[in-house]
Amino acid sequence: MKINLEMNKDITSLFTLKIKTRAEYFFEAKTREDLISAKKYSLEQKLPLLILAGGSNLAITKDVIPGLVVKNSYSQSKIISEDANHVLLSVSSGYPVSKLVNETVEKGLSGFQYHKGLPGTVGGAIYNNSKWTKPLSSFGDNLIEAYLVDKNGNEKKVNKEYFQFAYDFSILHQTKEILLEAIFKLTKKDPEELKNQAVKALDYRRQTQPQGVFTSGCFFQNVSGGSAGEMIDKAGLKGFCVGNFQVSQKHANFIINTGNGKPEDLKKLVKIIKDRVKEKFGVELKEEVILI
Numbered sequence: 001m002k003i004n005l006e007m008n009k010d011i012t013s014l015f016t017l018k019i020k021t022r023a024e025y026f027f028e029a030k031t032r033e034d035l036i037s038a039k040k041y042s043l044e045q046k047l048p049l050l051i052l053a054g055g056s057n058l059a060i061t062k063d064v065i066p067g068l069v070v071k072n073s074y075s076q077s078k079i080i081s082e083d084a085n086h087v088l089l090s091v092s093s094g095y096p097v098s099k100l101v102n103e104t105v106e107k108g109l110s111g112f113q114y115h116k117g118l119p120g121t122v123g124g125a126i127y128n129n130s131k132w133t134k135p136l137s138s139f140g141d142n143l144i145e146a147y148l149v150d151k152n153g154n155e156k157k158v159n160k161e162y163f164q165f166a167y168d169f170s171i172l173h174q175t176k177e178i179l180l181e182a183i184f185k186l187t188k189k190d191p192e193e194l195k196n197q198a199v200k201a202l203d204y205r206r207q208t209q210p211q212g213v214f215t216s217g218c219f220f221q222n223v224s225g226g227s228a229g230e231m232i233d234k235a236g237l238k239g240f241c242v243g244n245f246q247v248s249q250k251h252a253n254f255i256i257n258t259g260n261g262k263p264e265d266l267k268k269l270v271k272i273i274k275d276r277v278k279e280k281f282g283v284e285l286k287e288e289v290i291l292i
Contacts, residue, residue, distance in 0.1 A: 003027050003034075003041050005068075014071060015055040016119060018214040018257050019266065021062060023069035030073045032092070032147075032180045038070045039178060040153040050292065051178055054096065054120030056217050057128055059255075059270075059289045061263045072123055077103070080183065087186045088144065093123030093179040097130075097139075105194045109186040111142040116198040117205040119217065123179045127172045129165045134204060140165050142184045149178040168221055168288055210248045214257040220273075220285045228277075228285055229253030235276040242269040 009026040012018055025047065029035045035051075042049040048067030052058075074094035081088045087109055091100060097120055101112045114137040118130055125139040126146070132138075143160045150156050156177075163170040172179065220228040232238070232252035240247045241258075243265030248254035255269065274285050 003037050008064075009069075011052075011065075011069060011071075014052055015058055015060060015216070016214065017059060017216040017255075017261075019060040019261055019263055021060045021263070022064050024064060024066050025068045026071070027068060028071045028073055029094070032074055035070070035072065035074060035093075035178055035180060036149050036153060036155065038068065039149045042068045043153055049176075051123070053094065053124035053127075056119040057124060057289050058292060059216050059219070059266060059287070060292050061267055062292065063263065065292060072121065074180075076181075085188055087188065089184050089186055090181050091122050091184065092181050093121060093126075095122045097121060097125055101198060104186060105198050106191060108188055108191040108194060110189040110194055111184060111186040112139075113194045113198040114201045115139060117202040122182055126163070126179055126182055127170055128168055129163075129170050131168075132201060134201070138165060140170070142186055144183045144185050146182045147180040148172075149180060151176065155180065208251060210250045210254050210256060213248075214261075215248070215254050216289045218253045218288050219255050219270075220253055221288045223283055223285075226281070226283065227253075228288075231277050231281050231283060231285075232273055235273075235280045237273060237276060240269075240272070242266075242272065245269045247273070 006026040009023045011023045011026060012020045027038055029038055050065060050069045052069060052071045072094040074092045076092040077095055078090050079087055080090050097115060097118045100122060101116045104112050114132040130139040140163060145157060145159050148156050148158060222228050229252045232247060237247045238252045239249045244258045244261040245266050246256045246258055248256050277283055277285050
């Protein structure tokens, strides 16, 4: 198995937190066959494999990421079938969520409108079961079935129940399988109604979350009965900095890279946040982002 690899590649620009890092080996997958080939190559060469989607919800703590890093640029969407009320839509894992939301809202297809403003790709949104809370809407709500690459590099078809969706979780966290395509059942509705819902969701994001900065999104998971952001705020850490990493002044559950932030400074800041919250509230914060 041969794929067109780049070695020691600077991939800083592929992460929304913009931490300077390099990939030992790098490959851009533009088709489903590319994704399957990359998995098989990693198995043959016994290389760790990291699939990059939109680069959000990730925090890099290494100067060099060992093994094979694959940028998932497999972007394809098509209607499989439709009737008077519904559409079955197949979407590839590298498809940008922002594009999907805009297209489905414009066509009057309900299912993704509350995710307007969500960064990343369909693969990442399903992997982490991305959600919106006003009203509650999880990205996988309308999923019917999906196609995956399993641990041996073989294709398999699964249904929605296979993913075991939970808070910030899908079974892919454990199996490390790769999503190829997802099939969604969307309901036909008035496009204007969907646009209004999408705009309200986006406006709320803009009012409550930092905009136009380098961040990976919400850094810690909320705990039962409590908001991670509120606890970090009450621990006196809004605006607190280590090096070029800062706790957002707008929402304390966001960590911002103000410029050339170093992995070791991020690790220090995360430890300080956890220690302060544990000391004040007796709560062990758990990362929502994936640490690499």
